[in-house]
Amino acid sequence: MKINIDASSIRSTAAFCTAWRINMIAKEIGERGIIEIIRERLELPEEMVTPFGEDVSALDIGEGRLLALKADMLVGSTDIPPLMNYFQAARKAIVMNVSDFASKGMTPKAFMVSLGLPPELGRDEIEQLSLGLNSGAREYRTHLVGGDTGMARDLVIAVSGYGIGERSTLILRSGARPGDFLATTGEFGDTAAGLRALLEGVELPRQLKTRLQRKVLMPQARLDEGLAIAKMRAATASIDSSDGLAFSVHELSRMSRVGFTITKPPVSRNARRFAEITKCDPLDLALYGGEEYELVMTIRPDMWKKAKRLIPSLLKIGVATEEREVVAEYNHRTITVEPRGWEHFKSEAEWSGRRP
Amino acid sequence: MKINIDASSIRSTAAFCTAWRINMIAKEIGERGIIEIIRERLELPEEMVTPFGEDVSALDIGEGRLLALKADMLVGSTDIPPLMNYFQAARKAIVMNVSDFASKGMTPKAFMVSLGLPPELGRDEIEQLSLGLNSGAREYRTHLVGGDTGMARDLVIAVSGYGIGERSTLILRSGARPGDFLATTGEFGDTAAGLRALLEGVELPRQLKTRLQRKVLMPQARLDEGLAIAKMRAATASIDSSDGLAFSVHELSRMSRVGFTITKPPVSRNARRFAEITKCDPLDLALYGGEEYELVMTIRPDMWKKAKRLIPSLLKIGVATEEREVVAEYNHRTITVEPRGWEHFKSEAEWSGRRP
Structure with a gap:
């Protein structure tokens, strides 16, 4: 079959694409799109051992x-x-x-x-x-x-x-292999619940409200945990979860070219209670919240026991798979985890008003 | 003589001062005041060899x-x-x-x-x-x-x-001694003139306008000069001039506890021409402009010739003095140089509009 290519149509398509590109604004391009635009225009040094866009x-x-x-x-x-x-x-x-x-x-x-x-x-x-x-x-x-x-x-x-x-002992996002355990340094969902409690003024038992809000207002970084895991060389990949659990797992998937099955979503007890009271899905709170500072890692199976002994807060939440999809098993359902996260430019939110 | 102190008047003065402090806003406190507020609240590490507020x-x-x-x-x-x-x-x-x-x-x-x-x-x-x-x-x-x-x-x-x-080979702002030569890596005034040309649309010969504007739009850092001076250990103190020549010299004066007599203000030829056309004071352009990126240094007199040979653009503009005042000699006048600079918070300027 011979394919006739009409040169003028190519030009006009190109012109259309260019015009579309010109008209796109930061808010539409999104944080990751913007990082890509920057990366393409940088000359990076030879001594750089992390790809552009890594955590550091x-x-x-x-x-x-x-x-x-x-x-x-x-x-x-x-x-x-x-x-x-x-x-x-x-x-x-x-x-x-x-x-x-x-x-x-x-x-x-x-x-x-x-x-x-x-x-x-x-x-x-x-x-x-x-x-x-x-x-x-x-x-x-x-x-x-x-x-x-x-x-x-x-x-x-x-x-x-x-x-x-x-x-x-450097841990990149890209080292996970099928069979590695997916682990986090703690549970998820409190921040999303706490943020909603702060923004929407939901009626909650006082202690629950205080605990959730504390997670939003006074987050903790898992520095000792990250350093200990690195020192024992137990992790094959790692990312922090500031963009949310779902996005972080997808990012490990993308960079390591593996998939993940989350068999035990680490939904916190307080997020479950909040979900019960407000009639929302606790899994959503845990997966798509963002602004949480747990580490999401893949651990070599032969190192799991040692890692867990040293860092008792470590939770095995799933396993890396050959097939490149991210799914979660929860309450006898298997759902597809979407690569949604906490991207500023995609969000319409703008907070204002006087702070306390 | 016995002095009667009225306790209630002290309290009310304190209350007044507190109220005044509370009401002060960033714009009034100024950049240097804000840096002071921050510095007072920081625990700095032992290994820090520069005082807080140095160039690096x-x-x-x-x-x-x-x-x-x-x-x-x-x-x-x-x-x-x-x-x-x-x-x-x-x-x-x-x-x-x-x-x-x-x-x-x-x-x-x-x-x-x-x-x-x-x-x-x-x-x-x-x-x-x-x-x-x-x-x-x-x-x-x-x-x-x-x-x-x-x-x-x-x-x-x-x-x-x-x-x-x-x-x-680290050069701080604090090492100048009376008798040291005051030197700069180049002339001043182009940026202030260029900025006024940009903002006020002054009618200027085309070449002059282009040159002045280029200084504003495409500034150069004096990296090779700074490294060479450091390597030969010719300088006793140094600061960059992003806050303007006057402010930079005053800062060397304050940190080194010396004064300065500027005997040859480094007013650029183009700033002189601009001043002639617009009927302004060329010395003001050179002293109080800001956003210039020359280095302002004090040089050990016995090193001057060697330094000048290595860096021909180096200009001897004055001398450090015992008496802690900054004066400039210009056109048979001696003027007091004010510690005015390029402080953002003190300025009312806000630029807006679409960029090219």
């Missing part, structure tokens, strides 16, 4: 040692929910950076901050921000050592820092 | 070697003038970070970026930003190796990075 950017500095950089930013209008005060926001900006180092088995050493402040922000709030930055850094045996500040229309807490590690 | 934060990593961190942010509404396109803005965000490493005699190695993007920003603009980041990094033999992105109400280009150096 690690550079080989000789003799098997790595230096990693990380930058992750909180923006007032989109990242900081109401009722989170300035101390908590600044502390969280550090914690989320620590979490990424933890997921790669690297030790954070020092942080910097670029603070963009709305001009009408008060002295008290600036003091709260300072204390939160210091507190976040000191909790993980690191320090905030400098930064800069300027006026901005939006509150910006752009934290960056460096960490160190060894090439032999 | 340097940490002793053993065997006389230093690792330095830097974070400096560009914000669309206040830092990026109209006519500066996205490529130029992103490139400049790197250059201004390189300049700080240069001023301390440290070699920048890699950069990260946190990009806050207004949701309606187009794909083309994101491509321009990416290319500008890469270009800025590559011009100074470094790389942009990662970062993150999110939605923000303001364009935010928060660049951070690390550099390396030696403790023996």
Whole structure:
């Protein structure tokens, strides 16, 4: 069969695509699309041992040692929910950076901050921000050592820092093999429930409400767990779960070219209680919540017992499979886990109003 | 003489001061005031060899070697003038970070970026930003190796990075001694003139306008100069001039506890021509402009000839004095140089509108 190609139609299709590309805006492109646009235009150094888009950017500095950089930013209008005060926001900006180092088995050493402040922000709030930055850094045996500040229309807490590690214990997103155990450092769902409790003012038993909100306002990074797992070389792949459990597992799937069956979704007890009260699906809370800072890892089966002994909070939640799909078994159902996460640009949410 | 202290008046004064403090907002406190608030609340590590607020934060990593961190942010509404396109803005965000490493005699190695993007920003603009980041990094033999992105109400280009150096060749702001020569790596005034040409649409000869604007849109960091001066240990103190010549000299004065007499203000030929045409004071353009990226240094007199031979662009502009005041001699006048600079929060300027 001969195929006639009409050159003019190709040109017009190209023109259409170009026009479409030109008209696309950041919000439509999405966070991952934007990262791809940037990556395509960068010349990366030879000594870089992590692919662009990993949790940290690690550079080989000789003799098997790595230096990693990380930058992750909180923006007032989109990242900081109401009722989170300035101390908590600044502390969280550090914690989320620590979490990424933890997921790669690297030790954070020092942080910097670029603070963009709305001009009408008060002295008290600036003091709260300072204390939160210091507190976040000191909790993980690191320090905030400098930064800069300027006026901005939006509150910006752009934290960056460096960490160190060894090439032999670096854990990428790409090392999982079929048969590896899928594990997390803790349960999921509290943050999504807590955020809804904060935003929607749901009536909840007081203790439950306090616990859920605490998870949102004072998150913890799993630094000791990440470092211990790396040291014993038990993990074949790892990612932090700031974009949500579903997205994190899909990212391990994409980068490792494996699938996953989640046999025991790690839905927290409090998320179950919240779901019961509000008549929502607890599995959704656990899978698609985001802003949780557990580590999601694949563990070599022969290392499982040792890993579990050292880190009792470690939960075996499933297994890596040949077939590249992500499914979850829950309440005698098997569902397909969607690659949905916590992408800022895809979300319409904008938070505003005075903080406590 | 007995002094009667009325306790109630003390309390009311304290109450007044507290109220005043509470009501002060970021814009009134100013950049340096905010940095002071933060510094007071931080626990800094023992291995930190630079005071908080230096051009970079340097940490002793053993065997006389230093690792330095830097974070400096560009914000669309206040830092990026109209006519500066996205490529130029992103490139400049790197250059201004390189300049700080240069001023301390440290070699920048890699950069990260946190990009806050207004949701309606187009794909083309994101491509321009990416290319500008890469270009800025590559011009100074470094790389942009990662970062993150999110939605923000303001364009935010928060660049951070690390550099390396030696403790023996680190140049702080605090080492100047009376008798040291005050020197700069180039002339001043072009940026202030160029910015006014951009903002006010002044009628200028085409070549002059192009040259002035180029200084604003495509600034250069003096990395080779800073490294060479550090290597030969010719400088006793150094600062970059992003806050303007006057402010930079005052900062050397404050940190080194010396004064300065500027005997030969380094006013550029183009700034003089601009001043002639627009009937303004060329000295003001050179002293109070800001956003220039020359290095301002004090040089040991016995090293001057050697330094000048190696770096022909180096200009001897004055001398450090015992008396702690900063004066300039210009056109047979002696004037007091004010510690005015380029402080964002003190400025009312907010730039807006579409970029080219």
